[in-house]
Amino acid sequence: MHETVAASPWSPATVVPVARGTTSTPLPGDPNTRFGDMYVIDDPLTEGPSATSPAVGRAQGFYLFLSQHELAAMHYLSLVFTAGRYNGSYIVIQGRDTIPAKVRELPVVGGVGRFRGATGYGLLRMHSFDSTTKNAVLKIDMYLNNMK
Amino acid sequence: MHETVAASPWSPATVVPVARGTTSTPLPGDPNTRFGDMYVIDDPLTEGPSATSPAVGRAQGFYLFLSQHELAAMHYLSLVFTAGRYNGSYIVIQGRDTIPAKVRELPVVGGVGRFRGATGYGLLRMHSFDSTTKNAVLKIDMYLNNMK
């Protein structure tokens, strides 16, 4: 999951702000983020962490900073596959991302196509983070049951 | 599902924009829609496609254009029944709507009342679309398990 906050000539931003919280105090650890901020994302998904690793799909959805005192966001996300045996199928996940934590568990709430009726969870980890641009590479491992 | 974008004296708009994406490029096929746009809807649900067909409830929720390169939205929707044997019950669905596709599958993520514990999916199809007003009639067929 390749999240590009700062656009460059060869890579457009994959995240856009759509709403801003109205409190005056930023969250701890990030002076530009406030309780209530909302972002929409469409991040490329690749097999491995390199940007040139084969594309498997997109992570599309939004996240919301919903904690007053912590740098924590809620993800409302679909993992949409565009290649391989899951091409055309997607998983819906919805869960909390306590950003400083090493591993974040996100429950699966639904699925479509080959993931119809699937249950389970994902484990999200930061692979790399550029503190200047805020661009990030995230790793997500999915554990699924009841697949077709 | 009767979606009225353009209000008329006999029919108010059933969809309102609440947030706008900040990218400058519109999505393919619609010059007025951008990545990140968010709309809240409260559409009448009727048995058949005619506006005078018996009312069964409302489709209430929001959708978000979450693809950078495709005219695709994510629905976060409740189908709330206000008549018949499901009066007072509702189903929660959450899924991706690739607008040019003929059939879109949307997973059920929860239910209440007679739909408590229900699982399954819906198939969404465009029944008719007025390209001038953008008003649309959509058909949704629900396939449910574990009902009371």
Added chain:
Amino acid sequence: MHETVAASPWSPATVVPVARGTTSTPLPGDPNTRFGDMYVIDDPLTEGPSATSPAVGRAQGFYLFLSQHELAAMHYLSLVFTAGRYNGSYIVIQGRDTIPAKVRELPVVGGVGRFRGATGYGLLRMHSFDSTTKNAVLKIDMYLNNMK
């Protein structure tokens, strides 16, 4: 669930508006609320209704007024536990809150940690409401299956 709309020196607001509907007519029963309004919340959860009752966690998420003719909101909410045997676990609920109703049923859509794979529902009731400040204390009873 302690919702503080009006901040005071000893208690900050736990709810912030992030988006506004664009219709001109307010909803019945509340001249300040319109179809499409969206709020982000981070409310303290305590064992009992008193603000000095032991803290058990936070209710974090957002709600959206998604009915054109009723004072009804949709909750997209996590109950995050920060104390006791569920410390570090959370439940995701998503459901409709018809505000004048005595009891509102909200389906569980997912869970994490000790709530991994949990299904069920919550019953939400207003415990007390201050009509001047709009501060509210809400009671939520959870009924869960498939817990670890």
